[in-house]
Amino acid sequence: MSNKFREYKNFDLSQINKDVLKFWENDDTFHKSMSTREGKPTFVFYEGPPSANGQPGIHHVISRSLKDLICRYKTMTGFQVKRKAGWDTHGLPVELGVEKTLGITKEDIGKKITVEEYNAACRREVMKYTDLWEDLTHKMGYWVNMDDPYITYDNRYIETLWNLLKELFDKGMLYKGYTIQPFSPAAGTGLSSHELNQPGTYRDVKDTTCVGQFKVVRNEISEKFFGNEDLYFLAWTTTPWTLPSNTALAVGPNIQYVQVRTYNPYTGTPVSVMVAKDLYRKFFPEKNEALDFDSYEAGAKNIPFEAVAEYKGTDLEGIQYEQLIPWMKPDGDAFRVILGDYVTTEDGTGIVHIAPTFGADDDRVAKVAGIAPMLLLDKEGKQQPMVDKQGRLFPIEDLDAAWVAANVDVDLYNEFSGRYVKNAYDADLTEKDATLDVDISVMLKKENKAFRVEKHVHNYPHCWRTDKPILYYPLDSWFIKTTAVKDRLIELNKTINWKPASTGTGRFGNWLENLVDWNLSRSRYWGTPLPIWRTEDGTEQKCIGSVEELMAEIKKAIEAGFMDKNPYDEFIVGEYSKENYEKIDLHRPYVDDIYLVSESGHKMTRETDLIDVWFDSGAMPFAQMHYPFENKENFGEVYPADFIAEGVDQTRGWFFTLHAISTMINDSVAFKNIISNGLVLDAKGNKMSKRLGNAVDPFETIEKYGSDPLRWYMITNSQPWDNLKFDVNGVEEVRRKFFGTLYNTYSFFSLYANIDRFTYSEADVAMEKRPEIDRWVLSLLNSLVKEVNVALEAYEPTRAGRAINDFVTENLSNWYVRLCRKRFWGGEYDEDKISAYQTLYTCLSTIAKLSAPIAPFFMDQLYRDLNSITNKDFEGSVHLANYPTVDATLIDEKLEERMTIAQKVCSMVLSLRRKEKLKVRQPLQKIMVPILDNDFEAQFEAVKDIILTEVNVKEVEYITANSGVIKKKIKPNFKTLGPKYGKIMKGIAGAVNKLSQDDINLFETNGSFQLLVQEQQVDLTLEDVEIMSEDIPGWLVANEGALTVALDITITESLREEGIAREFINRIQNIRKESDFDVTDKVVITIQRHDNLNSALENFADYISKQTLASELSLVDEIANDSGQEVEIEADVVTKIDVKRV
RNA sequence: AGUCCCGUAGCUCAGCUGGUUAGAGCGCUACACUGAUAAUGUAGAGGUCCCCAGUUCAAGUCUGGGCGGGACUACCA
Secondary structure, eight states: OSSSOOOHHHHHHHHHHHHHOOOOOOTTTHHHHTTTTSSSOOBOOOOOOOOOSSOOHHHHHHHHHHHHHHHHHHHHOOOOOOOOEEBBSHHHHHHHHHHHHTTGGGGBBBBTBHHHHHHHHHHHHTTTTHHHHHHHHHTTTOOOEEEEEETTTSHHHHHHHHHHHHHHTTTTTTEEEEEEEEEETTTTTOOOHHTTTSSTTTEEEEEEEEEEEEEEEOOOGGGGGSSSSEEEEEEEEEEGGGGOOEEEEEEEETEEEEEEEEEEETTTOEEEEEEEEGHHHHHHHHGGGTTTSOOOOOSEEEEEEEEEEEEEEHHHTTTTBOOTTTBBBBSSSSSEEOOTTTTTTTTTTTTEEEEETOOOOHHHHHHHHHHHOOOOEEEOEEEEEEEEEEBBBGGGBBBHHHHHHHHBBBBEEEHTTTSSSGGOOTTOOTTTOOHHHHHHHHHHHOOOOOOOOEEEEEEBBOTTTTTTTTTTEEOOOOOOOOGGHHHHHHHTTSEEESSSSHHHHHHHHHHTEEEEEEEEEOSSSSSBBBOEEETTSSOOOEEEHHHHHHHHHHHHHHHSSSOOSSTTTTTTTTTOOOHHHHTTTOOOTGGGGEEEEESOOOOEEEEOOEEEEEHHHTHHHTTTTTTTTSSSSTTTGGOOOEEEEEEGGGIIIIIHHHHHHHHHHHOSSSSEEEEEEEOOTTTOOOBBTTTTTTTEEEEEEEHHHHHHHHHOOOOOOOOOTTEOOOHHHHOOOOOOIIIHHHHHHHHHHHHHHHHOOSSSSSOOOGGGGGGHHHHHHHHHHHHHHHHHHHHHHHOOHHHHHHHHHIIIIIIIIIIIIHHHHHHSSOOEEEEEEEEHHHHHHHHHHHHHHHHHSSSSSHHHHHHHHHHHHHHOOSSGGGGSSSOOOOOOOGGOHHHHHHHHHHHHHHHHHHHHHTTOOOOTTTTTTEEEEEESHHHHHHHHHHHHHHHHHTTTTEEEEEEEEEOOOOEEOOOOOOHHHHHHHHHHHHHHHHHHTTTTTTOOOOOOOHHEEEEETTEEEEEEEGGGGEEEEOOOOOOOEEEEEEEEEEEEOOOOHHHHHHHHHHHHHHHHHHHHHHHTOOOTEEEEEEEEEOOHHHHHHHTHHHHHHHHHTEEEEEEEEETTSSSEEEEEEETTTEEEEEEEEO
């Protein structure tokens, strides 16, 4: 094997990507990265399962890069990081995909196609794009263990879910309740939100609306609001049929309300009403303000009014009112004013009528305030809303007689019992018939309970199948009582390290604060079935927690005669193999065919609901291990997770369900650290979508650039939690700027190392023997190592990547390598040269390790290219190596500081040369630097040589502060003076800036100075100001911050000749290069005489020869036309050079 | 509508606990350099730090209110 460093012809990251993938495959590096860490502390990572029924996009690359880099980093720092891949396989998107593929709708399931066939299609559909996903995972270098992924439709996975559900059931945390959902009485079915989003469902309709007048109960709370008249709240509704179900009124906490004295327009009764200030002009036009109160007659068109008081919403909270339509009584607290954060003053009265059974918001705020809904008891003993499933006010005869006797005012209700709430639901009625809304409104008018009744056009959703209006209606659902553990959820959340913190305290924290019970039910087919069986009357129920338990219950059911045979007969209890679990299917329709027997011997059927797919994924810490059936003892090794990362859109999804299930089951967090990343937008900041055609194909990008620049770009361009405006040009820039520079640096190293046969076989050159610049770059390198470690420990990869980027492009390449080039080429293979090689090698190797988590491909290549030759700390792959740790003894802040001075001075001198049009090749005699303190002189002296070489100047002259030639500048130090003097700060600044040179000198000698500013004495010390040199009159001077440099631009004859010599060297080098000579070839040089050049050539012949590896340099009178090359040394000074290889 | 994120040069982003010339890279223009060369250096142009108030001696930075972009949740009398 060659012991030369590999040299590249061209730089192709895409090719490197492929080469390294092949290497990892052959070497089995991923598995090694886990097996070599056997016995080490574990770092637990959870993979949020993607759904494989959609294609992977570029946005998946960013969250997976984040996941991957943390896991690789932790591996390198010595942890064993197991990470199991997973697939999310259930849910609506899969079903919709299948419906589209098969050309059917939900209604066809069970009719045109059996549930069995349908679910089989789902099972096929869901894994449609697994190949693509695995390909992306592979190509982008996302290391996750795909040997044995968890799959949510797997029976073992479902069995764990059942087990968890049973645990919740046993704890009393699983209950059946209702939620308000869109419901179509005409179709007799609930509608999903996506059905409601079908085009054409929202239509403008004209309905009778009613402003109800709710009479306030006069008591201690309300007394202060009362005058002579009765007091009422006004609340508007577009659905008067819900008024009988009213149980509360909501006001906006920050809305202003006015109390107005007036007359009811329909009855002429004097009343006092409460309405939002922003809206009261709608009811009380300005023109009526002047009307006389006493001369008002009932029925007159213009009604006098008078605003008497103003209140804030919060002032009204708790006021009680009389039930508007007292047909029946709710069971519990009701009829008071509550606060609703969603109340607006856009329309209506700014006071919202609350009917918890017919509005989702209503239900929510009522629950929070402890207000009871209006529920009836039907003949079956079930609680019902006031409207039945056909859309009728519940017929009295359908209600429980005893309940009716106790709660219903039958005389009042009889007139309305059985009426349809919308005429559209009644086949016998037409648009012309009076609606329930109208009849109720008329009734209220008569009873002095309506303030305004009018027709109103509004937007209302309709059933997409029947075209009839939908109702928001309470439908049965199973819930998890998450509110019972709300405090604990909040408490545990505080222990989680969120990146960014605001998502944890804000978005997630607020979500927990406003937690409602988790609605678990889904009326679909492809998902985890709810394992609850019930008797017909609902009095007995069983929750099944395992297949074993189900088998036992089936056996009982067979004995009781409810089942003929056990469909899961072949299943072997206690045998956890894949094969065994493939013998059964816990999905619908199979579980639906299972009937069980209750304790009292009744037949039980399964609740047909599926569970929310988010329960599937949130339970993955348990279910991926088939806990507790397997892995019960070692569960603690993989729980809780140290780290997860997903898009911020998962906050209320996966993040919540993980947290909630873990808290409920184990009273523990599910994850300790979390990065929630933002979205990937297109270059213009628009959301990417396939439909708009602005989506970026990750495969194309990786193919073109390799995944390293893509990953590096995504990580370093913006903080992960900010949205990323994805621009391919940025990827290209990263490729060129960062990877290109690093590649160039390596190429430079390998080129010369191979020439010198450097293989790091020598012992390390002692630090104190290394030149300043080596110690400097190593100091910076260690500062970098420290910073990168800190950043990654804090889960802030952006900071880490940016720091590495700066070091490589600025310090290593543009400064270290540029200044050290001459040390590598030519000359002896001495200690200085070895030191240079070792230093550069260390930098490159360390950078490879530091960057490996972010750019795993190129860095592995680089690491192996370097270490396979030297065998220094060679672990076969960078991903098996140990992450660099800081050697604090190598960090020298003074050294870093003075090199910064050197860099600045060089840049200043170069800038001066440029202004004077003095080429850098022209040597100059000296620069002058003002020295204001001893420390600065020492610092400068240490980097003097570097500066002089870099700017091609022969010497430096220090000018001391008191030499009198320096013009000084003084600036106030706001940080020290501000707190001391406050208000007169501006005056002080003005006075300080005006100080003369003599004042400054006096200040410096005395160490203090007094000023009188705005009649106040100000004592300044040197701490309070910054004194710096500004100018050296008579010289060419540059200034930057506190630094000042003067350049002597006199060119003596000797300097001129040296300049000419360097011009020649440059031309000769060019010729060598054009002639394709090898860097080490010796040459013979012949130059044609020229009067302007001769003496320079004679005086600097040795210098020229040495620099160009010439064994002979001779001057001739003329070089024949067919040989040699014409060169221009200065303007109009032309001669010929002939360079021949020996 | 609520909650959260973002708004600084043409573009992508820094700017620590408030401190006085607001920075970098890319792009643009000009010049230089040339044994890292499909590199590199120097300089220049380019900013009402989204707007309005407030706190402060001092605000890109803190507070309040808007506006714009995005996400999630919800959906209305």
